[in-house]
Every structure is written in C-alpha cells, then in structure tokens.
Amino acid sequence: MSVALDLARRRAPAQAAVPAVGEDFQSEYLQALRLIERLHRLLLDVIKDEFDRKGGADLNSVQALLLYNIGESELTAGELKTRGYYLGSNVSYNLKKLVDMGYIHYKRSETDRRSVRVSLTDKGMDACNVLNKLYDRQLGSLEAVGEVSKSDVAGLNAALVRLERFWSDQIRYRL
Numbered sequence: 001m002s003v004a005l006d007l008a009r010r011r012a013p014a015q016a017a018v019p020a021v022g023e024d025f026q027s028e029y030l031q032a033l034r035l036i037e038r039l040h041r042l043l044l045d046v047i048k049d050e051f052d053r054k055g056g057a058d059l060n061s062v063q064a065l066l067l068y069n070i071g072e073s074e075l076t077a078g079e080l081k082t083r084g085y086y087l088g089s090n091v092s093y094n095l096k097k098l099v100d101m102g103y104i105h106y107k108r109s110e111t112d113r114r115s116v117r118v119s120l121t122d123k124g125m126d127a128c129n130v131l132n133k134l135y136d137r138q139l140g141s142l143e144a145v146g147e148v149s150k151s152d153v154a155g156l157n158a159a160l161v162r163l164e165r166f167w168s169d170q171i172r173y174r175l
Contacts, residue, residue: 032163050134051127058101059127063094067103067124068131074119076109103127 044061051059059067069085077095080086086094095118098104103124109115120128142148169175 047131047134050130054130056127056130059103063098063103064127064131066094067098067120067127070104070118070120070124071128072120072125074117076115076117080118098124 044065047064048061051057051061051064056064066080066086069083070080075083075085077091080091095104095106095116099106099118101123102121105119105121107117109117143150
C-alpha cells in the first residue's frame with residue numbers, strides 16, 4: 001500500500017467526525033474576530049484622545065493602558081505579558097520609555113539581578129487615574145447611550161473567556 005493512500009485512510013475517520021459548519025456560523029465567527037480587533041484599536045483611540053485632551057500627549061495609548069493595568073501592583077516585565085497586561089511585542093522598549101518619562105519606578109531584584117520589578121510613580125498613578133475617570137464616565141452612559149446593559153456585558157465576558165480558553169488550547173495542544 002502506498003504511503004499517500006495509508007495517510008488518506010488514517011485521516012478520513014478524523015475528518016468525517018468533524019461536523020460541518022454552516023455558513024451563517026462561519027460568518028458570525030469571522031465578524032466577531034474583526035470586531036474584537038477593531039474594538040481594541042478603538043479603545044486605544046479613545047484612550048489617546050482622552051490623554052490628548054488632558055494634556056498627557058507624551059504618552060501613547062498602549063503605554064497609558066499598560067500603566068492602568070499595572071495600577072498599584074509591583075510586577076516583573078514577564079508578569080506583564082503572562083497576565084495579559086501588555087499586548088505588544090516589545091515590553092522592554094515601552095517600559096524603558098515610561099521610566100525615562102518618569103511614569104514607572106524600575107528596580108532590579110535583590111535575589112536575581114536579571115529580574116526587574118516595576119511600579120508606578122506618582123506621575124504614573126495620575127495617568128492611571130485619568131483612565132479610571134474615563135471608564136467611570138463611560139459606565140455612566142453605557143446603558144443609556146450605548147444601549148449595552150450589565151447583563152449584555154456579563155454575557156459578552158463569559159463568551160470571551162470561553163473563546164480565550166479555546167484559543168489557548170489551540171496553541172497549547174496544537175489542535
């Protein structure tokens with residue numbers, strides 16, 4: 001028996017077990033992916049706009065969001081990525097810029113000199129508070145203006161957590 005025929009026979013049962021996905025489900029899934037990406041970009045635009053109005057134009061929106069996610073914590077650069085607080089590819093660059101601009105304290109670990117811990121300065125906390133106020137203001141009108149209820153957000157969060165788990169499993173188990 002040829003190798004190609006043998007491989008085809010082995011794959012056939014697995015392919016048959018996969019249920020057919022309807023076009024409507026596929027289009028909904030693809031629309032959700034586009035919306036997730038677009039919403040993240042819009043969030044960054046909203047944050048940048050807020051800092052431009054408040055006079056904090058030295059910060060870009062990714063840096064501002066990073067400061068917000070650090071908040072009152074003291075973390076390592078690795079923890080920023082593993083906790084999902086930083087979505088970019090170059091954490092070190094933005095941390096260095098934030099240190100240089102006076103938003104972040106940067107100190108080497110006493111036990112492991114390779115490890116660096118970061119926390120916010122007073123200036124960093126002020127930037128964090130700008131986002132807190134922005135989010136509070138948005139919450140005040142989200143339901144009335146945006147027609148998005150608490151239960152809508154709860155359902156969205158539940159679905160996004162399941163999607164995150166699904167994608168993580170895709171990577172972890174190479175599905």
